[in-house]
Amino acid sequence: MDRRAMLRLAGVTGTAAMAGCLADSLGTDPDDGDESESNGDDETPADEQSEDDTTDGGPERSPAETVVAFYEAIADGDVDRVHDLQHDEADPYDVDDEDEFTVEATETIATDDDSATVETLVTADGASVALGPVVDLELEDGAWRVLEVSPIRPDDDTALRPNATFEVDRENGSQRITHTAGDDVRASTLSVRGDGLEQTGAWTDIGGDASAEIDGEPAVTAGDAVTVGVADDDSPLGRLGRWDGRRRTRRGSRCDRLGDRERRRGDSVRLCVRIATHTDCCN
Numbered sequence: 507m508d509r510r511a512m513l514r515l516a517g518v519t520g521t522a523a524m525a526g527c528l529a530d531s532l533g534t535d536p537d538d539g540d541e542s543e544s545n546g547d548d549e550t551p552a553d554e555q556s557e558d559d560t561t562d563g564g565p566e567r568s569p570a571e572t573v574v575a576f577y578e579a580i581a582d583g584d585v586d587r588v589h590d591l592q593h594d595e596a597d598p599y600d601v602d603d604e605d606e607f608t609v610e611a612t613e614t615i616a617t618d619d620d621s622a623t624v625e626t627l628v629t630a631d632g633a634s635v636a637l638g639p640v641v642d643l644e645l646e647d648g649a650w651r652v653l654e655v656s657p658i659r660p661d662d663d664t665a666l667r668p669n670a671t672f673e674v675d676r677e678n679g680s681q682r683i684t685h686t687a688g689d690d691v692r693a694s695t696l697s698v699r700g701d702g703l704e705q706t707g708a709w710t711d712i713g714g715d716a717s718a719e720i721d722g723e724p725a726v727t728a729g730d731a732v733t734v735g736v737a738d739d740d741s742p743l744g745r746l747g748r749w750d751g752r753r754r755t756r757r758g759s760r761c762d763r764l765g766d767r768e769r770r771r772g773d774s775v776r777l778c779v780r781i782a783t784h785t786d787c788c789n
Contacts, residue, residue: 704735
């Protein structure tokens with residue numbers, strides 16, 4: 507065994523790129539804020555919102571519906587509507603500095619009598635990667651209002667993105683990737699790609715284990731693994747390290763940029779694990 511790497515697929519993928527930008531506009535620090543506890547399943551895909559759900563200031567609007575309306579106002583460039591949906595204690599929001607966003611899904615991950623936290627999957631106009639900020643809201647005059655937008659932190663509970671750890675071992679001309687801890691991951695959303703690998707593609711298509719189930723679908727759980735051959739066993743591996751979703755950008759992941767740099771130094775093998783719309787680097 508030559509090298510070992512740990513990869514944590516945390517729910518923070520892509521959050522800093524957008525949530526940090528949103529937080530700047532709101533006058534908040536994306537690294538600040540209290541952590542919230544998960545409290546249930548309220549997933550609300552954006553395409554299931556009704557027209558009545560987007561009436562500004564309606565007392566029947568839920569926290570998740572308020573978040574959808576907030577992003578719709580940003581997409582429309584409607585500054586007045588954005589400000590109407592903000593809490594009075596939130597700093598003014600400058601729509602002109604932001605992209606247009608589409609809300610793919612929402613999940614209320616914490617709520618009490620007068621505050622709530624909503625996890626989101628949001629795609630910026632022209633981007634191929636869904637980002638995932640959290641939105642804190644408070645009741646004001648009987649209606650939910652957006653107080654702060656911030657990134658999901660690595661230790662936060664998440665409902666829309668998996669948190670899992672994969673271990674990568676290299677021996678005898680192959681790489682073995684093992685799910686060692688954390689959430690089960692739908693096999694259909696998991697794939698392997700990399701330069702210098704003999705097999706790439708969907709996890710199960712290249713022989714990966716999927717011994718668990720999520721809603722009747724095969725899922726990868728702790729102990730499941732896949733082994734892929736290395737085409738050029740004599741080439742040194744690129745730098746191994748723990749994936750950090752906060753380095754993700756819409757122009758490409760740090761993983762991609764690191765791989766290019768390492769290959770210029772003679773390294774040709776690069777292994778990445780991909781979950782759904784985002785790429786996470788193993789080495």
